[in-house]
Amino acid sequence: MPETVTFKIKRQDSENSGSYWETFTIPYVANSNVISCLMDIQANPVNSKGEEVTPVVWESNCLEEVCGACTMLINGKVHQSCSALVDQLKKPIRLEPMSKFPVIRDLTVDRSRMFEALKKVQAWVTADGYHDLGPGDRLAQKHQEIAYTLSECMTCGCCVEACPQYSSGNNFLGAAAISQSRLFNMHPTAKNIADERLDTLMQEGGIADCGNAQNCVEACPKSIPLTESIAEMGRQVSGKLWRNIFRA
Amino acid sequence: MSKQRVIVIGGGLAGLAATMKMAELGMSVLVVSFLPVKRSHSVCAQGGINGAVNIKGEGDSPDIHFYDTVKGGDFLAHQPLCKDMCHHAPYIINLMDRLGVTFNRTPEGNLDFRRFGGTLYHRTAFAGATTGQQLLYALDEQVRHFEVQGLVEKMEWHEYLGAVLNDNGRCVGAVIHNLRSGEIKAEKGDAVILATGGPGLVYGRSTNSMVCTGTAVTSAYLQGAKYGNGEFIQIHPSAIPGRDKLRLMSESARGEGGRIWVPRKAGDPRKPKEIPEKERFYFLEERYPLFGNLVPRDVGAREIYDICVNDKLGVHGEMKVYLDLTHHTREFLDQRLGGILEIYEKFTGVDPREEPMEIFPAVHYSMGGIWTDYTRTNEGLIDHQSPNNQMTSITGLYAAGEADYQFHGGNRLGANSLLSCIYTGLMMSPGVLNYVKNVPEAAEDIPETVFSASVKKWHESYENIKGMNGKENPYALHREMAEEMISNVLIVRENSKLKSTLDKIDEFESRWQDIKCVDTNDWANPVPSFINQLWNMIQLSKIITKGALLRDEFRGSHYKPEFDLHQPDDFRPETYLEFEKQKESGTIKEDAFAPEHLAYMKRFSENNIKWLKTTIAAYQDGGPEISYEEVDTSLIAPRPRKYD
Numbered sequence: 101m102p103e104t105v106t107f108k109i110k111r112q113d114s115e116n117s118g119s120y121w122e123t124f125t126i127p128y129v130a131n132s133n134v135i136s137c138l139m140d141i142q143a144n145p146v147n148s149k150g151e152e153v154t155p156v157v158w159e160s161n162c163l164e165e166v167c168g169a170c171t172m173l174i175n176g177k178v179h180q181s182c183s184a185l186v187d188q189l190k191k192p193i194r195l196e197p198m199s200k201f202p203v204i205r206d207l208t209v210d211r212s213r214m215f216e217a218l219k220k221v222q223a224w225v226t227a228d229g230y231h232d233l234g235p236g237d238r239l240a241q242k243h244q245e246i247a248y249t250l251s252e253c254m255t256c257g258c259c260v261e262a263c264p265q266y267s268s269g270n271n272f273l274g275a276a277a278i279s280q281s282r283l284f285n286m287h288p289t290a291k292n293i294a295d296e297r298l299d300t301l302m303q304e305g306g307i308a309d310c311g312n313a314q315n316c317v318e319a320c321p322k323s324i325p326l327t328e329s330i331a332e333m334g335r336q337v338s339g340k341l342w343r344n345i346f347r348a
Numbered sequence: 349m350s351k352q353r354v355i356v357i358g359g360g361l362a363g364l365a366a367t368m369k370m371a372e373l374g375m376s377v378l379v380v381s382f383l384p385v386k387r388s389h390s391v392c393a394q395g396g397i398n399g400a401v402n403i404k405g406e407g408d409s410p411d412i413h414f415y416d417t418v419k420g421g422d423f424l425a426h427q428p429l430c431k432d433m434c435h436h437a438p439y440i441i442n443l444m445d446r447l448g449v450t451f452n453r454t455p456e457g458n459l460d461f462r463r464f465g466g467t468l469y470h471r472t473a474f475a476g477a478t479t480g481q482q483l484l485y486a487l488d489e490q491v492r493h494f495e496v497q498g499l500v501e502k503m504e505w506h507e508y509l510g511a512v513l514n515d516n517g518r519c520v521g522a523v524i525h526n527l528r529s530g531e532i533k534a535e536k537g538d539a540v541i542l543a544t545g546g547p548g549l550v551y552g553r554s555t556n557s558m559v560c561t562g563t564a565v566t567s568a569y570l571q572g573a574k575y576g577n578g579e580f581i582q583i584h585p586s587a588i589p590g591r592d593k594l595r596l597m598s599e600s601a602r603g604e605g606g607r608i609w610v611p612r613k614a615g616d617p618r619k620p621k622e623i624p625e626k627e628r629f630y631f632l633e634e635r636y637p638l639f640g641n642l643v644p645r646d647v648g649a650r651e652i653y654d655i656c657v658n659d660k661l662g663v664h665g666e667m668k669v670y671l672d673l674t675h676h677t678r679e680f681l682d683q684r685l686g687g688i689l690e691i692y693e694k695f696t697g698v699d700p701r702e703e704p705m706e707i708f709p710a711v712h713y714s715m716g717g718i719w720t721d722y723t724r725t726n727e728g729l730i731d732h733q734s735p736n737n738q739m740t741s742i743t744g745l746y747a748a749g750e751a752d753y754q755f756h757g758g759n760r761l762g763a764n765s766l767l768s769c770i771y772t773g774l775m776m777s778p779g780v781l782n783y784v785k786n787v788p789e790a791a792e793d794i795p796e797t798v799f800s801a802s803v804k805k806w807h808e809s810y811e812n813i814k815g816m817n818g819k820e821n822p823y824a825l826h827r828e829m830a831e832e833m834i835s836n837v838l839i840v841r842e843n844s845k846l847k848s849t850l851d852k853i854d855e856f857e858s859r860w861q862d863i864k865c866v867d868t869n870d871w872a873n874p875v876p877s878f879i880n881q882l883w884n885m886i887q888l889s890k891i892i893t894k895g896a897l898l899r900d901e902f903r904g905s906h907y908k909p910e911f912d913l914h915q916p917d918d919f920r921p922e923t924y925l926e927f928e929k930q931k932e933s934g935t936i937k938e939d940a941f942a943p944e945h946l947a948y949m950k951r952f953s954e955n956n957i958k959w960l961k962t963t964i965a966a967y968q969d970g971g972p973e974i975s976y977e978e979v980d981t982s983l984i985a986p987r988p989r990k991y992d
Contacts, residue, residue, distance in 0.1 A: 161383055164595045238458060251485060
C-alpha cells in the first residue's frame with residue numbers, strides 16, 4: 101500500500117488571472133475519494149515544496165453524485181470528484197477545472213449558461229395554480245421509466261464538457277437542455293407548449309449545432325440516453341419543419 | 349406603501365415551495381442560496397414522500413398517518429400541525445405529480461406507493477430512489493418559470509449572515525455575503541424566511557450535504573430567536589461508511605423487503621453468502637415481529653448499536669450489520685431502488701444486488717430547530733391565513749423545513765421530511781403575505797441607517813476573521829469538535845460524558861479565537877465563511893449537548909439508559925389509555941392492572957408530566973439558557989410506544 105498520494109492541481113486565483121499548477125503530497129488513507137483528499141489539504145494546506153499555501157477552492161455539496169456540484173477534470177476526464185475513488189485513479193492525480201465554463205477560482209467554474217439554457221427550452225410544466233386540482237394523468241410504467249431517466253439530469257456539465265461543439269465562442273444549448281426539452285415534450289401537460297420548445301431548437305445554437313460526436317452520452321454519469329434524446333428532438337424538429345412547409 | 353418583497357434563504361424543498369406559492373399569490377421573492385438551488389441538500393432524500401392516498405385499498409387515511417407520525421415522534425410533536433400536514437399530504441403528492449415529478453407507477457398507471465418505517469401501510473410515493481431530487485427539480489422548474497416572468501430573483505453564491513432588525517426588533521431584511529466578490533450588503537425584505545435545512549455538519553461526517561451547517565438558524569438564535577428541541581438528532585440506522593461523508597442507504601431498501609442481519613457467531617470470518625440461513629440473526633424481525641425491519645429509525649439505530657456494542661455481534665466485530673436485498677431479482681431492484689444501489693456500488697465497489705450491504709448508523713436529521721409559532725383552529729387544524737404560522741420569536745423572521753422544530757417530535761418517520769418541507773413552504777405562504785400586507789412600515793421606507801449599521805457590524809466581523817493569525821487550522825478544529833460530538837452526543841447518552849463534552853466545547857470555543865485564517869483573499873474565498881460557520885456550529889453544539897444533558901429521560905432519539913422506564917414485555921399501550929381514563933375520573937382501580945404494569949404506568953405518567961415538553965434554548969451570557977414549554981397533545985392522548 102502506498103504511503104502517500106500526489107495531486108497536481110491546476111489553480112487560478114481569480115477570473116482573469118493566469119493559471120498555475122501546484123503539487124500536493126498527502127498521506128494515503130484507504131477508501132479515499134478525491135474530495136476527502138481535498139479536505140485533507142484544507143486541514144493542512146502545505147504544498148509539496150513544504151510551503152504553506154491557500155487551501156484549494158472547489159465546489160461540492162451532496163458528495164453522493166446527485167447534486168452535480170463537484171464536477172471537474174480528473175486525469176483529463178470530466179467526472180464528479182465525490183465518486184472518483186483514489187484507488188481507481190492513475191497517480192499522480194491531475195485535477196483541473198472544467199474547460200468549457202469561466203473559471204471562478206481554482207476548480208470552481210460558473211455553469212450559469214446551462215441554467216439559462218433551461219429557461220430557453222422552457223423546461224417546466226405550466227401549472228394553473230398550486231391549489232388542489234386533483235391527481236395528474238395516469239401514465240404507463242414504460243413512460244415513467246423513460247421520463248425518470250431523463251429527469252435524473254443534475255446539470256453537472258459533463259455532457260457539454262465532452263462535446264466538441266460546445267464552446268465559449270458559440271451559444272449551443274448542449275445535450276442536457278435538448279434532453280430536457282424531450283422530457284417536457286413527452287409530459288402530458290408540458291407538451292402543450294411543445295412547439296415553442298421546437299422553435300427554440302430550430303434557432304441558432306439549437307439542434308443543428310450538434311455534430312453527432314456522441315461524446316455526451318459517454319460522459320454522462322447518470323447514463324442518460326442523450327444521443328437518443330437528440331435524435332428524438334431532431335425528429336420532432338423535422339416534423340415541425342414539414343408541418344410549417346405544408347401550412348405555408 | 350412601497351413595493352414589497354419577501355426574502356427566502358435557502359433553495360431546498362421548503363424554500364422553493366414557499367417561493368413558488370408566494371409568487372403565485374403575486375408577491376416578489378428574492379431567493380438567496382449558497383449554491384445554485386438545484387444543488388440543494390433536498391436532492392439527497394431518497395426513499396419517498398408520505399401521503400395516505402390509499403392506492404392499495406388498505407384502508408389507510410390521513411388520520412392514521414397523523415397517528416403514526418405522532419407516535420413515531422414519541423408524542424413530542426405539535427399535534428395540530430401534524431394533523432394539518434397529514435391531511436394535506438395526498439393533495440401535495442397530487443400537486444407534485446401534476447408538476448412533472450416522475451413518480452413510479454402501478455400497472456394501471458396510478459402512482460405507486462411503497463412501505464416505510466413506522467407504519468404498516470403502503471403510504472410512500474417515490475420516484476426511483478431519488479425522490480428528493482425529483483421533487484426539488486419540479487419546484488426548481490416552477491421557480492425558474494417565475495424568474496423568467498420577473499416575480500422571482502435569485503441570488504445564488506450568496507450566504508445569509510444575519511437578520512436586519514429595526515429599533516423595535518422587527519426583521520426588515522437580511523445581511524448577505526457574496527461568496528464570489530466577498531461583498532457584504534443588506535437586502536431589504538418585509539419578511540425573511542429561513543429555509544436553510546439541518547445542522548449535520550456539527551457532527552462532521554453525517555448523511556448531510558456540505559452546506560448543512562445550521563449556521564443561519566444559529567445566527568437567528570444568537571440574535572435572540574428561541575431554538576426548540578435541539579437535543580433531538582435522528583441517527584439513521586443505515587449509512588455507508590465514508591471518509592468525507594456517511595452516505596445514506598435509504599430506508600426504502602427495507603421498505604422493498606431488505607433484511608437486516610448479523611452472523612449469530614461473534615466475529616464470524618465467513619463471507620455473508622457462505623453463512624447459512626439458520627446461522628443468521630435477523631434481530632429486528634425476531635425482536636419486532638409486527639414491524640420487523642421497518643421499525644422507526646430511533647428504534648432501529650438503538651438495536652444496531654445494542655447488537656454491535658452490547659452483544660458484540662457486529663460484522664467482523666465492527667459497528668456494522670448486513671442489509672440484504674439479494675433475494676430480489678436484479679430487474680426488480682434496478683427499477684425500484686436503482687439510484688441508491690448505484691451509489692453503494694460506486695462508493696464501495698461491491699454490487700449490492702449480489703452481496704449484502706454493510707451498513708451502520710449515522711447522524712441524519714435534526715427534529716429540533718428554530719422555534720416557530722402557529723395558529724390552530726377549533727377542529728385542531730391550522731388557520732392558513734394566520735401570520736403567526738412558522739414565525740420565529742423574532743417578528744417578521746420565519747422558518748420552514750428542517751430548520752424548524754415542531755413536526756417530528758422526538759423522532760421523525762421516514763418520508764415525512766419531504767412532506768413537512770413542501771407542506772410548510774406552501775402552508776405558511778398566505779400567512780406570511782398577510783403579515784407583509786400589515787407591516788407598519790415597508791422595508792423600502794425604513795431609514796438606510798438601519799441597514800448600514802447591520803452591514804457595518806458584519807463587515808467588521810469578517811475583517812476580524814480575516815485578520816486571525818493564530819495556530820489553529822479551522823478545518824482541523826472542526827474535525828476535532830465533530831469527533832467529540834460523535835463520541836458523546838449520539839445514540840446512547842450519559843450525563844457524565846455530556847458534562848465533559850460541554851467543557852470540551854468551551855475549550856473549542858477558546859481555541860476558535862486562536863484560529864489562523866488560512867486564506868485572506870477577497871475573491872471567492874470560502875475560508876472566512878467557514879470560520880464564521882464554525883463559530884455558529886460551536887454555539888449549536890452547546891444547544892444540542894446542554895439540552896441532552898438536562899433532559900433526564902428516554903424519548904424518541906434521545907436515549908439515556910439510566911432513565912429507561914423499562915416497559916414490561918407483555919404491556920399493551922391500550923392499557924395505559926384505560927389507566928389514564930380512570931385517573932381522570934378520580935380513582936384508579938389498582939387491582940385491575942398487573943402490578944408491574946401499574947408500576948410502569950405510574951412511572952410513565954409521572955415522566956410525561958415532567959418531560960413531555962419542548963426544550964427551549966435562548967441565548968444568554970454566551971450560551972444557551974434552557975427552559976421548557978408545553979406541547980399541544982390535545983388530539984391524540986400520549987401513550988407508551990410499542991412496535992412488536
